Amino acid sequence: MSVSVQQADFDIGAEIDALLAGRTDVGAVATFSGLVRDINDGSGVHAMTLEHYPGMTEAALEDIVAQARSRWDILAVRVIHRVGTLQPADRIVLVIVAGSHRGEAFAACEFIMDYLKTRAPFWKREDTPEGSRWVDARDSDDSAAQRWMQQG
Amino acid sequence: MKIKVLYFAALREALGSSGETLELPAGVTTLAGVRALIANRGGDWDRLAQMKNLRAAVNQRMAEPETAIADGDEVAFFPPVTGG
Numbered sequence: 009m010s011v012s013v014q015q016a017d018f019d020i021g022a023e024i025d026a027l028l029a030g031r032t033d034v035g036a037v038a039t040f041s042g043l044v045r046d047i048n049d050g051s052g053v054h055a056m057t058l059e060h061y062p063g064m065t066e067a068a069l070e071d072i073v074a075q076a077r078s079r080w081d082i083l084a085v086r087v088i089h090r091v092g093t094l095q096p097a098d099r100i101v102l103v104i105v106a107g108s109h110r111g112e113a114f115a116a117c118e119f120i121m122d123y124l125k126t127r128a129p130f131w132k133r134e135d136t137p138e139g140s141r142w143v144d145a146r147d148s149d150d151s152a153a154q155r156w157m158q159q160g
Numbered sequence: 161m162k163i164k165v166l167y168f169a170a171l172r173e174a175l176g177s178s179g180e181t182l183e184l185p186a187g188v189t190t191l192a193g194v195r196a197l198i199a200n201r202g203g204d205w206d207r208l209a210q211m212k213n214l215r216a217a218v219n220q221r222m223a224e225p226e227t228a229i230a231d232g233d234e235v236a237f238f239p240p241v242t243g244g
Binding site: 042058059060061063064067068089100101121124125126127128129130131132133142143144145149 | 242243
């Protein structure tokens with residue numbers, strides 16, 4: 009159960025506790041959480057709806073976690089991504105990586121987020137005062153994922 | 161040869177369809193061929209040809225234009241992803 013796609017909110021502390029339960033080999037836990045902002049590209053955002061591709065999304069996340077595990081000597085990983093309609097300040101995504109030391113935990117956490125943003129089939133739609141609009145993919149997300157390829 | 165085709169996000173809305181079952185004529189054997197077959201219907205379907213950054217998956221894995229298509233495959237077309 010290292011990957012979940014769900015409508016429900018998550019409790020970051022409870023997720024860390026669950027991931028570490030019974031372990032005494034973990035020396036470092038890196039956590040990333042992403043939130044809904046109330047402003048994007050100059051417009052106020054009062055709601056965001058996340059669509060996904062059921063089945064492929066879970067498989068893509070599992071694959072990204074497997075790639076992180078093959079690159080770094082990490083001990084445990086948890087990824088949660090929410091779907092459905094969210095409000096500003098709501099949590100969207102959580103990545104937790106536990107390792108022996110902080111170096112690999114930080115690196116694997118960042119890698120998982122960079123790959124998730126360009127490989128996992130989620131699409132955001134924002135409700136703004138000017139109407140509803142699909143969020144465009146950012147070139148900076150592609151370059152963030154690309155730099156891991158160069159590092160081999 | 162029969163396949164399932166799915167459309168997501170902005171593309172789904174523009175086409176007014178979340179998917180369909182498609183009978184492929186002989187000679188259509190790649191993802192690029194499926195894309196052209198659908199786009200050639202004209203009207204809104206031409207978006208499949210016009211979208212420069214169109215992405216696609218075959219059997220729930222990211223795919224390339226030359227990816228081979230077989231009977232029973234699930235093909236999906238969608239815009240670049242924006243999760244996270």
